Amino acid sequence: MSLDTVKNAEQTPDAAQPWAELGLKQDEYARIREILGRRPTGAELAMYSVMWSEHCSYKSSKVHLKQFSEKKPQSDAMLVGIGENAGVVDVGQGYAVTFKVESHNHPSYIEPYQGAATGIGGIVRDILAMGARPVAVMDPLRFGAADHPDTRRVLPGIVAGIGGYGNCLGLPNIGGEVVFDSCYQGNPLVNALCVGVMKHEDIHLAQASGAGNKVILYGARTGGDGIGGVSVLASETFDDTKPAKRPAVQVGDPFQEKLLIECTLEIFGEKLVKGIQDLGGAGLSCATSELASAGSGGMRIDLDTVHLRDTTLSPEEILMSESQERMCAIVEPGKVARFLEICEKWDVIANVIGEVTDGERLEIFWHGELVVDVPPRTVAHEGPTYQRPFARPSWQDALQADAPTAERLARPTTGEGLKADLLKVAGSPNQASKSWITDQYDRYVLGNTVLSVGEDSGMIRIDEETNLGVSVATDGNGRYTKLDPYTGAQLALAEAYRNVAAGGAKPLAISDCLNFGSPEDPDVMWQFAEATRGLADACLALGTPVTGGNVSLYNQTGEVAIHPTPVVAVLGVIDDVTRRTPVAFAEEGQLLYLLGDTADEFGGSAWSEVVHGHLGGLPPKVDLERERLLGEILIAASRDGMIDAAHDLSDGGLGQALVESCLKGGHGARIIVPEGADPFVLLFSESAGRAVVAVPRSEELRFNDMCTARGLPATRIGVVDGDSLDVQGQFTVSLAELKDAHTGVIEALFI
């Protein structure tokens, strides 16, 4: 095929173009022609199609995402908000922290190892592009049923990919989630989070300014990886009849990425860049148009100067390529030589591919011929916006009416029955120990990991002199969100917020990864609208702004969508990491207090799922004022040494929390059911706004006084003691028996 230049496009206005195959709608194609005043060239069509895809343009979701800005709480901590590669938060002492959670769902289903690996690679480059040193990763994962044969294919590959890439990169994996539910059978969710740290003055932005400044592409050579991947993957539901649309898989090279990190940080250290952008989905199309769009002028690129791995690539393909481990920087001419020298030091390929111009157009040349001539904003930031129709699903009322009452789902009435259910829940794949998975990840590298595996949150020290630290927790309960998307999204935030506070850190801001089905289904769109509304309202109430994140739509097979699954990551700061609170009951004789109120709430609970295979009713109620108060108490108690252990109560309720804290600490507990309480409700309810804490006897008075003064219900429920969990008058179960039930479950399924 001959080169489709701008001149050629002007001369052949009626040439047929494959806009539909590239995922564009007729009116979108018409709009491109209107913007350009002619038909687009092949390269322009490629750029628009990929940048206007759902994945890049957020065209279905952005009318709802607006709320995150409109309802944004006042926060002095926000340094960079939504719209950049990742948000940046002030954590004090001159430090800034950037973090973001993103999805890599579809690629991980097709090729689990590489999909998950490149998911890590992508989020790490996002963080790096802000000017930060990446310091930790986390992976919230959702799989189909644990015993389904395809889960055996998908899970080990994804876990190996996360480990293979993250371990080789030298980033500690400090937590995450593993959830099984048959709704994710054909659509596993692989979300990846990265945290990075920098000084305020090191913040970098993705913008190209200053005419004459050079555009440098550096990192891996460009190959035919995932051409059309973003557009096709994110816009189309899997459909076996269209295998041709499945893109080539991108292969990650963590060694190259490690060099890219060290090289980029050295370049930042010498203040050699004006603007920087990583190459992720939509590759050079995205990087050049976003840099130019956010900058002050235009940009000229000589595409034939790009280092290629496959020399047969056409200009369209080079623009679309999603080859990994590449970055694009804007550098003043006088600093180019030093920039290239540092790249050479790190064995990183780099070259100037263009420059910033004083025009307003993004112009791309191929061997001297103009093949792209567009206003960059129309590509990057002024894509289509859809008001997708949405409506409360017809089945929602029936689902909510199917409440898990005692009449509907038989509850245990004897001590033996309670014990049997406790063991059943603790040994269910969702509640069982995930050590077989987390032991495949390096949690020690960098030497700053304070809390990780099996804790409520992951915590990292960021200053060895002052002991300043940050912590992150991710949560999201698709079952709750299915029952009530508004409340479910709020519960996701509330739980992550509580998890951060339980470790002793003050929640500052959030990032979210919104995993939903097809936006073309009004039921799904209603779930999305409700969940975003709930999340925005809750962020306002808790004072934690959204810093950024990602939306993953079309997570469905045929007509069946996944449970709506907003995953919320909360970032917190702790002034002194030596004051952190772990979950383990480590000291005999310490007093156990249950904080918060326990109601008869079983909708979406682990117990109803494990024991009855039931999903119905309403999720637990949310009281954000209570969450905030509980958080303040947990943070104060941790700082002032009033508690030695804290565990948030969520899936599986108090019973599950006790199992985990006892096993982690190697000590049992004697529990006394409070006067008038129903032991079943006490042990299995999933009421929100609760935690269990271990209080040294010497601190009991002070702790109680604080709770009373602040109006937080605190009930003494027992004591750390012995080598069994003893619920007095009901049952006793030895730690050995608990361990037997709780561990080995995942190994047995996946080895």
Added chain:
Amino acid sequence: MTTRVGVVTFPGSLDDRDAQRAVRLAGAEPVALWHRDKDLHQVDAVVLPGGFSYGDYLRCGAISRFSPVMETVIEQAKLGMPVLGICNGFQVLCESHLLPGALTRNDSLHFACRDQKLRIENAGTAWTRDYSAGQEIVVPLKNGEGRFVAAERVLDELEAEGRVVARYLEVNPNGSYRDIAGITNAAGNVVGLMPHPEHAVEPLTGPTTEGLGFFTSVLKQLVNA
């Protein structure tokens, strides 16, 4: 005069800063060494840190072994300079033939990260004299290719000469022959260790502080030398 301990950074080294921290906490001065630089900058000892040098793509340690810095390290090691190879560094030492045997894929076929109990078998090397023979310690272990293998004859020789430095206790995490976690050369100045003592030097971030002894040992060795 403070003792200077060099820590080599290869492309893909990951635990280099951690090794430097451990050296510092032990009371010595850490000196960063670069793989392309033959000059050891007057260091008294060298640590080859953990990581995935060159991605471990050919064989672990196989490409690093030919780096300029290793020429000098090998030369100095033969003259008696204390050299500790941790994890990937152990692999580099084996590829360099400073130590016998090889490290291969874990028998589980999975990367393993765990708090590992070890027994110090030889407390006479440059890197273990602060321990006592038979002492049990817990330090992190994290590797995908940590299974120590060697010919029976070589294993017998190592045992007979007391050159097994540390052995895995309770769990053999990677299938290493004879539960070997670390070995030394005949002179006792070169030690290779698969587990990571540099991650057990602070109570806040490690399971114990029992790894610090490797770094304090070399200090005493050098001061007494």
Added chain:
Amino acid sequence: MARVVVDVMLKPEILDPQGQAVQRALPRLGFTGIADVRQGKRFELEVEGPVDDAALARIREAAETFLANTVIEDFTVRVEEEAK
């Protein structure tokens, strides 16, 4: 017994980090003139009974579904030696 060899290589268009790392190291060690390196896997299958078309078809099926990940890898099957 006959030996059937299955060679598995990454597809040409797929990035091969291993091969690249080796290629970059070669000139440093003085081995110049090598334009590209790709690293693959070789499986040697000792087959019981005759290696007829049916047996080869079974091996191809095994290679396609198991030994190779055909999303990213190609494979070839060949009979290496035929003992009596």
